[in-house]
Amino acid sequence: MRRNLRALGAVAVAVGATAAGCGGGGGDNDDGNSSAMSKKDYADALNTICNRANREIQNLHITGSIRNFKERGDQIITITRRTINEFNGVDPPGEVRDAGTRFQKANQGLLRDIQLAVQAAKAGDQSKFNDAQQKAQQHGEQSSTAAQEIGAKDCA
16 A cells, blocks of 8 residues: 555655646647746656655555554545645646646546545445555556656656
């Protein structure tokens, strides 16, 4: 589960690139707009967000157990949601827009999975908790793959 939360960055909780424009510009083509973010700048921005979120998640000492999610789940959700909002504030350049969109979708899915895991943990439902963790694993892998394509190694 820690790898999933790392992908959220991770959370992908976590957790983006349907983007609203932190770096300005960022159109589908490079029209010489000096405010457009480069692929490296975009990856660096995501890495910065992921590194902060990773430290916060590590400080929670998440074990992946149902008890742990029951006790710390709301904190995990808060970190994941905030991280995804920060991802949304960074506009991917055209050359990685598709990977950025997949990164965002995977992290949105990861957030939903984490929310379901926390709900199941609070209800004491091990089966639903396991299902949510399995889905989180899939979304984490999707997020990691997209992050690697972007060059955001700290989000992978």
